[in-house]
Amino acid sequence: MNEIIGLPVLVSERHRIVINRSFRDLLNIPETGSVQVIINRNRLQVFPDVVELKGGVRKDISAGRFNLPMEWVRANGVEVGDYVFLIAAEDCILVCPSIKFSTFSQEGQL
Secondary structure, eight states: OOOOOOEEEEOBGGGEEEOOHHHHHHTTOOSSEEEEEEEOSSOEEEEETTSOOTTOEEEEEETTEEEOOHHHHHHHTOOTTOEEEEEEOSSSEEEEEOOOHHHHHHTTOO
């Protein structure tokens, strides 16, 4: 398999990520402006801010930088210095947390 399925991006201070320009260009998301985000338990769906989405939350994007919603950060144990993964979908960018194996092994899952 020679396909990239997810682009890792570093979570910086204030739980901020940079959405890669190539990903933004795929969906016509501006470098600076706003996007709409649907918050799911284990992923974010980031859409261009062109139509009102049911359940969507409008968030700012500045110089490609995007602040992760804190309720999602807490629910997924995302910390500064961690990586999340960007995945280009047909109509949005998916933001997925990395799997923390120690969490699974403590719960007896592995």
